[in-house]
Every structure is written in C-alpha cells, then in structure tokens.
Amino acid sequence: MVHGETTKRSTLDADTIVARLQARGVEQLREEEAVWVIVDGSDLRKPHARAMEGLQEVKPLRGNGTIPGYRTINAIGLGKRRRGLLYHRLFSSAAVGFLSESDETQRALTSLGTALQPLAAEVTYIFDAGFDDVAVWATVWQQGHHLVGRVHHRDRLVRPGADQPTCHLYELAPRLRPLAAAEAEMVIRLGKQQQAKLQPVTATIAAAPLVVTYQEEVRTRPDGARHAKPVWLVEVRLEGAREPPWWLLTDRPVTTPEQALEVFRMYCQRWSIEDFFRIGKQCLGWEDVQVLSLAAVRTLVALGWVAAGFLYELGLTLDWPEVRLLVRLGGGEERATRPVGKLVLTRGLRRLLDHLATEAILADEIRQHGSLPPRLAALLGRATEP
Numbered sequence: 001m002v003h004g005e006t007t008k009r010s011t012l013d014a015d016t017i018v019a020r021l022q023a024r025g026v027e028q029l030r031e032e033e034a035v036w037v038i039v040d041g042s043d044l045r046k047p048h049a050r051a052m053e054g055l056q057e058v059k060p061l062r063g064n065g066t067i068p069g070y071r072t073i074n075a076i077g078l079g080k081r082r083r084g085l086l087y088h089r090l091f092s093s094a095a096v097g098f099l100s101e102s103d104e105t106q107r108a109l110t111s112l113g114t115a116l117q118p119l120a121a122e123v124t125y126i127f128d129a130g131f132d133d134v135a136v137w138a139t140v141w142q143q144g145h146h147l148v149g150r151v152h153h154r155d156r157l158v159r160p161g162a163d164q165p166t167c168h169l170y171e172l173a174p175r176l177r178p179l180a181a182a183e184a185e186m187v188i189r190l191g192k193q194q195q196a197k198l199q200p201v202t203a204t205i206a207a208a209p210l211v212v213t214y215q216e217e218v219r220t221r222p223d224g225a226r227h228a229k230p231v232w233l234v235e236v237r238l239e240g241a242r243e244p245p246w247w248l249l250t251d252r253p254v255t256t257p258e259q260a261l262e263v264f265r266m267y268c269q270r271w272s273i274e275d276f277f278r279i280g281k282q283c284l285g286w287e288d289v290q291v292l293s294l295a296a297v298r299t300l301v302a303l304g305w306v307a308a309g310f311l312y313e314l315g316l317t318l319d320w321p322e323v324r325l326l327v328r329l330g331g332g333e334e335r336a337t338r339p340v341g342k343l344v345l346t347r348g349l350r351r352l353l354d355h356l357a358t359e360a361i362l363a364d365e366i367r368q369h370g371s372l373p374p375r376l377a378a379l380l381g382r383a384t385e386p
Contacts, residue, residue, distance in 0.1 A: 012299065012322075013295065013298075013299055013302075014089075014090070014295070014298035014299045014301070014302040017299070017302040017303065017305070017306060017322065018087070018088050018089070018302055018305070021085045021088070021302075021305060021306065022085070022086055022087060022111070022115050023115075024084060024085075025076075025077055025083075025084025025085045025086045025115075026077075026084065026086070026115050026116065026118070026119065027084070028077075028079075028082045028083065028084035029077050029079050029082060029083075029084050029119060029121065030118075030119060031079075031081075031082075032079030032080060032081065032082065032119075032121045033079075033080075033120075033121055033122065034079065034080070034121055034122045034123075034124070035077050035078065035079050035116070035119065035121045035122070035123050035124070036077070036078045036079075036124050036126055036266055036269060037075055037076075037077050037078075037086060037112060037116070037123060037124065037125045037126065037145075038075065038076050038077075038078065038126045038269060038270050039073070039074070039075045039087075039108070039112075039125055039126065039127055039131065040073070040074050040075070040128065040270070041071065041072065041073050041074075041105075041128075041130050041131070042071075042072050042074060043058040043059060043069050043070070043071060043072070044058075044069050044070045044071075044072055044090060044297075044301065045058060045060065045061065045067055045068075045069040046067075046068045046069045046070070047060070047067040047068065047069075049068050049069075050068070051364070052068070052294075052297065053095075053293055053294040053297075054070070054092040054094045054095040054096075054294040054297075055068040055069065055070070055092065055094060056068070056069065056070065056071070056092045056093045056094045057069075058070070058071065070090050070091065070092050070297065071090070071091055071092065071093075071101065071104075072088065072089065072090045072091070072301070073087065073088070073089050073091075073104060073105065073108045074087060074088050075087035075088075075108065075112055077116075078269060079121070085305060086112055086115060086116075087108050087111055087112055087115075088301075088302065088305050089104065089107070089108060090297065090298045090301050090302075091104050092294065095294055102133070102135065105131065105133075105136060106135070106136075106139060109136065109139045109140065109143075110139070112125075113139070113143040113145075116143075116145075117143075122146070123143075123145040123146065124145065124146040124147060124148060124252065124266065125140050125145060125146070125147045125148070125149075126147070126148050126149070126266055126267060126269065126270050127147065127148070127149035127150065127270075128149075128150050128270060129149075129150040129151065129152035130152070131149055132149060132150065132151055132152040132153055132249075134156075134212070134214050134215075134218065135218045136149075137149070137212070137214055137229075137249075138214040138215065138216060138217075138218060141214070141227075141229060141251070142216060146250070146251050146252050147249075147250060147251060148248055148249075148250040148252065148263055148266050148267055149248065149249050149250070150246060150247070150248055150267070151169065151233075151247040151248065151249050153169070154168070154169050154170040154247065155168050155169065155170060156168070156169050157169075158172070158210045158211065158212055159210060159211040159212075159213070159228075160172060160175065160209075160210055160211075161209070161210075161211060162211050162228060162230075169210075169233070169247075172208050172210055172233055173235075175208040176206040176207065176208045176233065176235050177206055177207060177208060178204060178205070178206045179205055179206060179207055179254070179255075179256070179257050179259075179260040180204075180205045180257035180258075180260040180261050180264075181202060181203065181204050181205070182202070182203045182205065182261055182264055183200060183201075183202055183203075184200070184201055184203055184268065185198055185199065185200055185201070186198070186199070186201050186238070186268075188201055188238065188241055188243070189241070189242045189243075190240040190241060190242070191240055191242075193242075201238050201239060201240070201241065202238070202239040203236050203237065203238055203239070203264060204236070204237045204239065205234065205235070205236055205237075205260040205261065205263075205264050206234070206235045206237075206260075207232050207233065207234045207235070207254040207255075207260055208232065208233050209230065209231075209232055209233075210230075210231060210232070210233055211228050211229065211230055211231070212228070212229045212231050212249075213226060213227070213228050213229075214226070214227055214229060215227075229251060230251070231249055231250060231251045232249070232250055232251075232252070232253070232254040233247060233248070233249060234246075234247070234248040234249070234250060234254055234260065234263050234264075235247055235248075236248065236264055236267075246267070248263060248267055250263055293360075296356060296360075300352075300353060300356065303322060303326075303349065303352070304349060306322045306323060306326070323345075325348070325352075326345050326348035326349055326352070327344055327345065327348060328348070329347070329348035329349075329351045329352055330343070330344035330345055330346070330347040330348030330349075330351065331344065331347065331348075332344035332345075332348070362380075
C-alpha cells in the first residue's frame, strides 16, 4: 500500500495524498477575502539512519556540523475564519532526478499559484530568511500576489527611489522611520537569559520605501523582462532581545501605524507552521521511523499531514479513507455522537509507522541471510519463504 505496488486499493502515494490535501485546503479558503500563505522549509532529521534511500546532510537541531536527513517545503493558508494545508513536499539532494533546492522552491510556488488562482481573495505569501531570493519574489509578483519576507542578504543592491542610484540595502537603515509599537508574547531570550522561553516583549516597528529590480523567469530565461518594484523595508526591534532586529521586505504599503502592525502580525503568524511541523515530528514520530525506501518516507510523512490536518481542523473529515484507517489502527470507533480524539489518531499513525519499520527490517534480514529465523517465520506465517 505505502509503496503503491498493489492494484487492489486506490492509489496511496505522497503526491496523491498532498494533491487531495491541497484541494481541500483551497476549498476551505474559498470564501475568505484575504489569505496569508505561510511557506516554510524544514528539515526531517534522521541522525541514526545509515541505509535509508536518498539521505542527505541537514543541520542538527542543536550544535554544529550536519546529520543525515531530508528537506521539506510546506505551506499553510490562513484566513480569518479557516485555514488549510496548501503544499508539502519532502525531497533530497541525493535523490535520483534532483536538480536544485531553487528548483524545488519554484515547483512549490508554481503549485501554489495554480491552486490559488480560482480564489478571489487577496493573497500574501509569508517567507522566512531562507527564501530571501529575488527569483522567489519575481514568481510571487508574476502571480499577482503580495509577499512579506525576512531579509538575509542585507548587502543586496536596491534603489532608495525610482530615479536614484543603486546602494546596498543596509545603507537605508538611517531612512527607517518609526511607525508603531506592539506588545506580544514570543519564545525569545531577553537580557542575560541563557534559554529562550515564552514571555512578553515590546516590538518597535519602523519602515522605509525602496525599489527592487527583478527579472521574469530569471533562472531559465536570460532575456526575461525586467521590472522595478516599489517595496518597503520594515524593521522590527524587540526590546531587550539578544538577537538583531528583524528586517522584513514587503510590497504591501507601510506608511501608517496600522499597516506596520499588520505586517508585524503577519510575520509572527509564520511560527504557526513551524509549531505544526514540530508537533508532527514530536507527537507523530516522523523522525523516529526508519523505512528504507524514499517513496515510503514521503508517503509516511504525507499521511502524517493527514493526521495532523484532522487533529488541527484543516477541514479533513471521516469521509477520508486515510483518516478512517488511522482511526481503526488507533483502536477508535466511528460514532456520529463522539468525535475522534487526538490520542486515537496519533496512536493509529504510530502503529502504522511501527508496522512499516518492522517490514523494512524483516525485508533487510531476508536480503542478508536468505530467510527469517524459522521460529519467527512460522510465527509470522512465513514458514515457506525461501
């Protein structure tokens, strides 16, 4: 089932599952006037894995160096009333057919743009510093959408105004004009604190206009049309924080305190997808299971998004056969008067992961030794295996 090798069931692979999740997510957001699309790149770490297919090097959660794992790109759409999962893909630089991480990002943006096209809502993408790339911005703007993104490259060349000479982005710092202040709760280190924790913090928000030049299809067409885009640099200073001020770039106007506060709130929402992914890894055990096939890893993580989507009300219901299977594996019952609990879905997914991990180990044992130990083979009903 996970490997898609049976014809007795409907297709169950990562692409099919994610396509259904995306379609459901778009349907959830259809009546929204504004949609914020939070795009995040996260690592799936496998520190003890050695034989899993397509492992690449990723950053550890703590410390320096690298460990085995995979990369993912995920996107969640948020409206005032509803939200939905809009994209997920697990990939590896060691996989057959891999081109580049930039290509994976463009693939994600193309999928999102196509999916969101039928919506009448104003769409704003929200990016972290890993997407500080003019090619990313160009794709969003060509779709007719907006963006709010964390700046990583402060030395990029920009123009203070349309008719002014180029300068480095950091040279615009003196032009930043304070607009607003906000009180918020964040996981952050203040003063001499050694560990980050959830606590109140005051944010001061300033902004300055500038112009960015971008080229259409810059990765694939050297002769792509060039455009000058008016944007704003937004600085967020967290009082007493040990980290430097945030620098955000957006094409949304930031000339009033209300607009400055909205951009601040938008970027703060980005942590919702990181929390989503963290809960999936910790509670659903995405990083614990070790199956050998890359296709199986992709399918398992996609099923994890199904379970997580149901747990966190992304519009999934028991009409989904995947959800019904997870409920059954978790020992739950389908009752109209009793909603499915989080514990049941979590337990169901863990049982599926344990089963597939066991099958992978048994298959490897047969490859190495020709067969399973006789008593275990008999217990499993495989006494006649070679």
